[in-house]
Amino acid sequence: MKEVVNMVIIDSFAQKLLDRNIIPSHQRVLILKYLVENQCHPTVDQIFSALRGEVPTLSKATVYNTLNVFIEAKLVRPLSIEDNETRYDIVTVDHGHFKCSICGGIVNFAVDIDRFVAADLQGFRITAKNVYFNGICPACHTQTEK
Amino acid sequence: MKEVVNMVIIDSFAQKLLDRNIIPSHQRVLILKYLVENQCHPTVDQIFSALRGEVPTLSKATVYNTLNVFIEAKLVRPLSIEDNETRYDIVTVDHGHFKCSICGGIVNFAVDIDRFVAADLQGFRITAKNVYFNGICPACHTQTEK
DNA sequence: TCATCATCTTGTAATGATTACAAAGTCACA
DNA sequence: TGTGACTTTGTAATCATTACAAGATGATGA
Numbered sequence: 133m134k135e136v137v138n139m140v141i142i143d144s145f146a147q148k149l150l151d152r153n154i155i156p157s158h159q160r161v162l163i164l165k166y167l168v169e170n171q172c173h174p175t176v177d178q179i180f181s182a183l184r185g186e187v188p189t190l191s192k193a194t195v196y197n198t199l200n201v202f203i204e205a206k207l208v209r210p211l212s213i214e215d216n217e218t219r220y221d222i223v224t225v226d227h228g229h230f231k232c233s234i235c236g237g238i239v240n241f242a243v244d245i246d247r248f249v250a251a252d253l254q255g256f257r258i259t260a261k262n263v264y265f266n267g268i269c270p271a272c273h274t275q276t277e278k
Numbered sequence: 279m280k281e282v283v284n285m286v287i288i289d290s291f292a293q294k295l296l297d298r299n300i301i302p303s304h305q306r307v308l309i310l311k312y313l314v315e316n317q318c319h320p321t322v323d324q325i326f327s328a329l330r331g332e333v334p335t336l337s338k339a340t341v342y343n344t345l346n347v348f349i350e351a352k353l354v355r356p357l358s359i360e361d362n363e364t365r366y367d368i369v370t371v372d373h374g375h376f377k378c379s380i381c382g383g384i385v386n387f388a389v390d391i392d393r394f395v396a397a398d399l400q401g402f403r404i405t406a407k408n409v410y411f412n413g414i415c416p417a418c419h420t421q422t423e424k
Numbered sequence: 425t426c427a428t429c430a431t432c433t434t435g436t437a438a439t440g441a442t443t444a445c446a447a448a449g450t451c452a453c454a
Numbered sequence: 455t456g457t458g459a460c461t462t463t464g465t466a467a468t469c470a471t472t473a474c475a476a477g478a479t480g481a482t483g484a
Contacts, residue, residue: 155461157450159461160461176441176442177441190463191464192463193442193444193462193465194461196441196443200443210360212359212360214406214408216441241399242397242398243395245409249388249409252387253376255416255419256385256414256416256419257413257419258376258412259379259413260360260410260411260412261409261410261411261412262360262408262410263391263395263407263408264408264410265395265404265406266405266408267402268402268403269402301431301432303431303432322470322471323470335433335434337434339433339434340432340434342470342472343472362441362442363470425484427484428481428482429481429482430479430480430481431479431481432477432479433476434475434476435474435476435477437473437475438471438474439472440471441469442467442470443466443467443469444466444467445465445467446463446464446466447462447463448464449460451458451460451461452457452458453456453458454455
């Protein structure tokens, strides 16, 4: 039974790729599935390590290629929040990203970006908006006070 | 006369460094001066190439070191606007950065960041805020329409 | 004037993320 | 079963940044 359920789920991922004219190869479906189920803004390395068990022949180059295909299709967006490693986020609603400098965790927060910008950017065609905050999250903050 | 004027100007930069407990070496003063006079969000390479004429022995490592000292002292802030090279900005008022994907230029724009975020980030200590937009600037836009 | 000490600068080597590339694999279609 | 288009894979190359050790600088004190 588990297999059937899995097939159905995977098919929905495959469909998502077909909708964007991306051939749903095994690897691509798995990577998309991973991104949807792990919305923790993973790095290439995290994705690679996590899926290696399922697909032992997986290559890091494939992860890079696939993510770039997804970015091109606007399925995911890259985050460069003052980090040497790019992180990847399944695009949903516009939101900001906070990175804790101690634990390294990344937290989403709501931002109504369109409301407060506009005047200055008449005539600009905007294709991506990113709001990055850095600092210390509550958990690490109480930790360091001890 | 030019020399004297220069000395006075340089001294004001040196003072700025002393105020932050940074020893105002020749190289550091020059790099600070360059950043103040060229607020175009330069890369390490641009700074290095520009100052090489004045200080032929200048090393790229020094530029990196100095910029990191400045960042530590909050004199400048690094920009990572989906670029593989970090850019450096003399911190003034809070503002957003727009990068044109065609000409590569970076434009500042006004943003009242504090107004529209807050609720979600209770208990977070925020040390840096960045708003990055990507797209096509008006000049490149009219260019491509031809 | 000279020695000392701390700090800065410099060149080079190392690191590490990302991309380039060519060979091998996969899959649909005739 | 063969062909062709497209993917995957491993490795080599690229490039920004950092690490490190040796040399330069500059202030201080005898």
